[in-house]
Amino acid sequence: MAGLLRWKKVSRKYLLRKVIGNRDFLDYDPKKFWTYAREDIQVDEGGSDAKLGNEGKRKALVSLIDKAGIKSAIEFGCGFGLNLKQVCEAYPNKKLELVGCDISRVQLEKAKTFMGEKNYKRAKLFEHDLANKMPYPDSSFDLVYSCGVLMHVLPKHIENVVNEMKRLSKDYVYLYERTNRYEEGERHENNFVFNYDYCKFFNDWKLAFSREFQKKHFVYIFRKKEFFDKSI
Numbered sequence: 045m046a047g048l049l050r051w052k053k054v055s056r057k058y059l060l061r062k063v064i065g066n067r068d069f070l071d072y073d074p075k076k077f078w079t080y081a082r083e084d085i086q087v088d089e090g091g092s093d094a095k096l097g098n099e100g101k102r103k104a105l106v107s108l109i110d111k112a113g114i115k116s117a118i119e120f121g122c123g124f125g126l127n128l129k130q131v132c133e134a135y136p137n138k139k140l141e142l143v144g145c146d147i148s149r150v151q152l153e154k155a156k157t158f159m160g161e162k163n164y165k166r167a168k169l170f171e172h173d174l175a176n177k178m179p180y181p182d183s184s185f186d187l188v189y190s191c192g193v194l195m196h197v198l199p200k201h202i203e204n205v206v207n208e209m210k211r212l213s214k215d216y217v218y219l220y221e222r223t224n225r226y227e228e229g230e231r232h233e234n235n236f237v238f239n240y241d242y243c244k245f246f247n248d249w250k251l252a253f254s255r256e257f258q259k260k261h262f263v264y265i266f267r268k269k270e271f272f273d274k275s276i
C-alpha cells in the first residue's frame with residue numbers, strides 16, 4: 045500500500061513536470077511551475093549553486109549591506125532562503141529587518157529547515173506573486189534585492205515588478221540575473237527564462253556597481269539618483 049502511494053506521488057510529480065515544464069511559454073504559469081514542476085529544486089549551498097558562480101552574488105550582496113549601512117531589506121523571490129540565510133550568518137548580531145516573499149509555498153516551507161530556526165525567525169517570509177502589488181508603502185526598505193527571479197517573470201509583468209522594486213526601495217536595488225546572451229524579451233530554450241535589459245528599466249536611477257560572473261550572470265546595484273554620490 046505504502047509503495048503504491050509513493051508511486052502515485054512520484055508519478056504525479058513526474059507528470060506535472062513533463063506537462064508543465066514542456067508546454068509553450070505562453071502557458072508557463074509561474075505558480076504551478078515553481079510549486080510543482082520545481083518542487084525538487086536543489087537545496088544545497090555548495091553544489092549546483094556554486095557552479096553557477098553564485099558565490100560572487102552572495103559576496104556582493106553581503107558586502108553591500110555593510111558598506112551601505114543597510115538596516116532593512118526585502119528579497120523578491122527568496123525561494124528556500126539561500127540568500128537570507130547567508131545574510132543572517134554574515135550579520136548574526138546586526139539590527140537588520142529582513143523580509144522575503146516567494147510565489148511558491150513549497151519553497152517557503154523548505155526555508156524553515158534550510159535556514160535553521162534562529163535565522164528563519166529573524167526573517168519575515170510570506171507567499172506572494174510578484175505580478176501583484178506588494179503590501180508595503182513606498183520606501184519601506186533601504187534595500188530591495190532579487191537573485192535569479194526577474195528572469196522568470198513573464199514579459200507582461202516585468203515592468204510592474206521592476207516598478208514595485210523601485211517603489212519599495214528607499215535607496216538601493218540589487219539584482220543578480222542572467223547576462224544578455226539573448227535578444228531582449230526572448231525566452232531561453234527552456235521556456236521559463238526571459239531576457240531583459242535591466243539597465244533600461246533603471247535608466248532613471250544610477251548604476252552604482254556592475255560585475256559579470258563567469259560570462260553567465262551579472263550583479264547590478266542601482267541607486268536612487270538623489271542619494272547617488274559615489275560608486276560603492
Ligand SMILES: C[S@@+](CC[C@H](N)C(=O)[O-])C[C@H]1O[C@@H](n2cnc3c(N)ncnc32)[C@H](O)[C@@H]1O
Nearest residue numbers: 074078121122123126146147148173174191193
Ligand atoms: C531560481 S529560484 C531563485 C531563488 C532565490 N532567489 C535564490 O537565489 O536562491 C527562482 C525563485 O523565484 C520564484 N518566483 C518565480 N516567479 C515568481 C513570481 N512571479 N513571484 C514570486 N516569486 C517567483 C520561484 O518560486 C523561485 O523560488
